[in-house]
Amino acid sequence: MSQSNANATSSVETSTSPNPQPKKERRKWITPRTAPYIFIAPAVLLFLIFTVYPVISSFLLSFQEGKAGNFSFVWFDNYIRLFQDKLFYKALGNTFIILLIQVPIQLFLAVIIATALNSKLIKMKSFFRIAYFMPAITALVAASIIFMILLDENYGLVNYLLSLIGVEPVGWLTDPFWSKVSLMLVITWRWTGYNMVIFLAGLQNIPASLYEAAEMDGASKLRQFFYITIPQLKPIFLFTFVLSTIGTLQLFDEPYILTDGGPNNATLTVTLYLYQNGFQYFDFGYASAIAYVLVLIIGVLSWLQMKVAGEDK
Amino acid sequence: MKKWLSLALTLGLSVGVMAACSDESSSENSGGEGGEPSGEITVWGWNVAAQSMEMAVEGFQEEYPDVDVKVEDIGRLDVYDKLTVGLASGGNGLPDVVLVESDRLANYMSEFPDSLTNLSERGYDDHSDKFGEYKNSVTQNADGEYLAAPWDIGPAAVFYRTDIFEEAGVNAEEIETWDDYIEAGKTIKEKTGVKMGPIDIAADDALYRMMMNQQGAYYFDEEGNIDLTSDESKRTFETIKEMHEADLVLNNDGWNGVVSATVNGEVATVPFGVWYSGTITDQAPDLDGKWGVFQLPAFEEGGNRAANLGGSDLAIPSSSDNQDAAYAFVEYFTTEEDPQMTALKERGIFPSLESAYENEYFKQEVEYFSNQQIYETFANVVPDIPVANYTSDYSRALKLVSDAQASILLDGQSVDEALQNAADTLANDTDREINE
Numbered sequence: 228m229s230q231s232n233a234n235a236t237s238s239v240e241t242s243t244s245p246n247p248q249p250k251k252e253r254r255k256w257i258t259p260r261t262a263p264y265i266f267i268a269p270a271v272l273l274f275l276i277f278t279v280y281p282v283i284s285s286f287l288l289s290f291q292e293g294k295a296g297n298f299s300f301v302w303f304d305n306y307i308r309l310f311q312d313k314l315f316y317k318a319l320g321n322t323f324i325i326l327l328i329q330v331p332i333q334l335f336l337a338v339i340i341a342t343a344l345n346s347k348l349i350k351m352k353s354f355f356r357i358a359y360f361m362p363a364i365t366a367l368v369a370a371s372i373i374f375m376i377l378l379d380e381n382y383g384l385v386n387y388l389l390s391l392i393g394v395e396p397v398g399w400l401t402d403p404f405w406s407k408v409s410l411m412l413v414i415t416w417r418w419t420g421y422n423m424v425i426f427l428a429g430l431q432n433i434p435a436s437l438y439e440a441a442e443m444d445g446a447s448k449l450r451q452f453f454y455i456t457i458p459q460l461k462p463i464f465l466f467t468f469v470l471s472t473i474g475t476l477q478l479f480d481e482p483y484i485l486t487d488g489g490p491n492n493a494t495l496t497v498t499l500y501l502y503q504n505g506f507q508y509f510d511f512g513y514a515s516a517i518a519y520v521l522v523l524i525i526g527v528l529s530w531l532q533m534k535v536a537g538e539d540k
Numbered sequence: 541m542k543k544w545l546s547l548a549l550t551l552g553l554s555v556g557v558m559a560a561c562s563d564e565s566s567s568e569n570s571g572g573e574g575g576e577p578s579g580e581i582t583v584w585g586w587n588v589a590a591q592s593m594e595m596a597v598e599g600f601q602e603e604y605p606d607v608d609v610k611v612e613d614i615g616r617l618d619v620y621d622k623l624t625v626g627l628a629s630g631g632n633g634l635p636d637v638v639l640v641e642s643d644r645l646a647n648y649m650s651e652f653p654d655s656l657t658n659l660s661e662r663g664y665d666d667h668s669d670k671f672g673e674y675k676n677s678v679t680q681n682a683d684g685e686y687l688a689a690p691w692d693i694g695p696a697a698v699f700y701r702t703d704i705f706e707e708a709g710v711n712a713e714e715i716e717t718w719d720d721y722i723e724a725g726k727t728i729k730e731k732t733g734v735k736m737g738p739i740d741i742a743a744d745d746a747l748y749r750m751m752m753n754q755q756g757a758y759y760f761d762e763e764g765n766i767d768l769t770s771d772e773s774k775r776t777f778e779t780i781k782e783m784h785e786a787d788l789v790l791n792n793d794g795w796n797g798v799v800s801a802t803v804n805g806e807v808a809t810v811p812f813g814v815w816y817s818g819t820i821t822d823q824a825p826d827l828d829g830k831w832g833v834f835q836l837p838a839f840e841e842g843g844n845r846a847a848n849l850g851g852s853d854l855a856i857p858s859s860s861d862n863q864d865a866a867y868a869f870v871e872y873f874t875t876e877e878d879p880q881m882t883a884l885k886e887r888g889i890f891p892s893l894e895s896a897y898e899n900e901y902f903k904q905e906v907e908y909f910s911n912q913q914i915y916e917t918f919a920n921v922v923p924d925i926p927v928a929n930y931t932s933d934y935s936r937a938l939k940l941v942s943d944a945q946a947s948i949l950l951d952g953q954s955v956d957e958a959l960q961n962a963a964d965t966l967a968n969d970t971d972r973e974i975n976e
Contacts, residue, residue: 293651313965380793382800401742401793403950490742491946506624507935508969509651 289515305516315517317492318500322476329411330471334464336419341426342456359420371484374413375400403493406486410494413481422467429463430456465536469529476525497521577865578606581636586616588818589639589852592883599879600872607865620644627652631859636866640688642678642851643930649687650932657856660685662867667875674925675892679853687855689874693892694813694850695921696750699820702832702910704808708732712834718779721837725788734808736788738801742946743794745938746849747811751776754836754847756926759937764929766974768941768963775839777948777955784949799823811836813849814918818888821908832910833917846924851892890918933970940966
């Protein structure tokens with residue numbers, strides 16, 4: 228939303244360069260000079276009402292406390308409380324565990340699949356591309372409910388299949404360790420195909436001449452992969468990594484539906500904790516403070532990733 | 541160009557501000573002033589409760605022919621989401637009457653005290669002797685004024701499988717204490733392989749709440765101080781832990797898991813509120829005659845066996861512009877016997893209106909439950925239900941105690957430590973004192 232608006236504004240600025248016009252007798256509202264503003268006005272208005280206003284309002288809210296419906300300023304109390312809140316650290320910890328384990332696995336899988344689907348050896352490419360991309364456009368709630376049924380400890384298909392080969396029932400959603408694993412599996416299922424498509428686009432931009440030259444020098448396929456494909460994909464890696472980081476930090480739907488943050492907060496994420504505080508405990512000020520700390524973390528992480536990746540250019 | 545931009549900015553901001561502030565003052569005008577209530581009112585509820593209200597409309601209109609009642613069946617959690625957002629924004633888009641569960645009510649009453657109509661000012665106090673102490677306590681605010689009207693109540697008991705008990709040679713009537721219950725469970729496990737009861741360990745502490753309530757304890761004491769580290773609380777979790785260690789507990793994921801276990805015969809008993817009878821008869825019609833009910837076991841012989849789990853009440857948001865009609869409906873629906881009996885017969889919803897218990901229907905033997913007079917059993921529980929102080933931090937406490945339950949049963953943490961942690965976190969989040 229914000230991105231598209233920024234583009235819209237900048238394009239307007241360039242198009243409204245001094246435009247010599249003959250003076251007219253009647254004053255018109257719609258002139259070539261004003262038309263662009265009128266066209267973008269609805270978008271700007273919506274942006275202001277539904278994005279800018281809530282952003283400012285929740286920032287102010289994060290310095291307030293609501294008691295019996297009346298809000299009063301408590302300044303940094305919410306933030307101070309946040310930095311002493313064990314559950315917040317637990318949520319942050321969970322989110323980072325997912326970030327550090329799941330995101331690399333997912334991106335690695337995405338590259339492998341993209342490379343395979345880009346090679347000439349595989350038939351029915353478009354079928355596989357669609358099949359892998361499908362999860363990204365499935366309704367999240369529906370998908371999560373299906374997984375909930377599959378992973379049920381007592382009646383789920385997964386445990387039934389495992390029981391056929393003599394494995395004891397696993398508490399996929401009720402055991403603190405396995406629930407984290409389940410959550411990561413579901414996210415990987417959902418987002419690998421999405422990243423794969425981005426990698427696929429990147430792969431097709433690598434000049435074929437590089438591979439031809441390597442071929443002539445007798446480089447193996449594996450060497451080509453590590454010395455041509457990976458380095459050439461570097462900007463794509465950066466892009467997908469930043470996107471996945473932001474996505475993981477905002478993870479909400481899957482843990483909300485699958486486990487509701489349980490058992491014992493093993494799958495509590497920062498946004499889920501924010502939701503609980505705001506809409507279940509009515510602690511709106513505190514929830515806003517969590518939101519702003521999260522914004523800060525995302526900003527810092529994205530900046531770091533850009534910086535690290537940009538340095539050895 | 542700058543002028544345009546600033547104009548757009550001011551316009552946008554002022555529209556946003558206006559949207560946030562409007563509709564704040566619409567609570568004053570109530571329709572049909574003076575005369576008979578008239579017009580249309582909207583009622584929010586869910587599931588069988590909404591159906592019960594729908595069934596009451598006809599009787600209501602015999603007394604108030606000019607009022608149209610529109611009952612909307614919204615999902616339970618959707619009602620809360622919409623109610624929270626609506627109240628927080630000063631009453632936008634709220635109905636004239638809304639159903640709220642008793643244990644969630646305190647939260648709304650304390651967060652939005654002026655957004656709920658004071659029913660005492662309209663004369664609801666006249667009905668106060670028609671309800672038990674427990675039900676009055678949850679619908680009144682600190683000053684003893686009704687902010688909601690008491691409707692259904694959830695007296696608790698143990699539903700059990702008569703055939704499984706028989707097979708194991710256990711007599712349900714001899715179970716008087718939780719120790720007896722555990723012993724019976726061990727025998728049943730040994731003889732039939734069936735576990736004693738289901739618990740949704742990670743997400744719901746229902747058994748803990750029933751056990752606490754029967755001891756006259758809860759998350760908070762009467763002053764609202766945190767009471768999680770009390771002797772009653774520790775004793776309760778020690779008992780649940782003992783059941784779990786004896787492998788008598790089936791860990792279920794969510795409500796559906798509990799229902800499946802009940803229907804599939806994987807558990808011999810289910811301690812729950814009376815409303816579960818509706819679920820059992822509905823979901824397991826082929827187990828006709830194989831279920832029975834006995835009172836919750838006590839902690840010591842002769843101890844209190846009464847507890848409540850669930851139940852709900854009706855509130856009128858102050859934003860309603862037809863307060864007269866809304867109040868008329870709430871009064872009719874909660875204090876007349878007819879709608880209570882219809883709700884019980886048709887949908888298994890148990891009235892809190894005590895005069896209804898005189899009805900012949902309560903003496904009736906229920907075929908599905910081995911011809912027991914189960915309604916009388918539950919009605920007898922009601923007067924002994926101890927008062928519980930749910931407070932505005934009920935949801936937070938429920939979450940933290942469920943977490944403590946998971947860490948005791950799944951991670952092997954000690955009861956004392958888990959409860960102390962929960963109490964500390966709760967104190968940190970709510971500015972409440974912990975009882976020593």
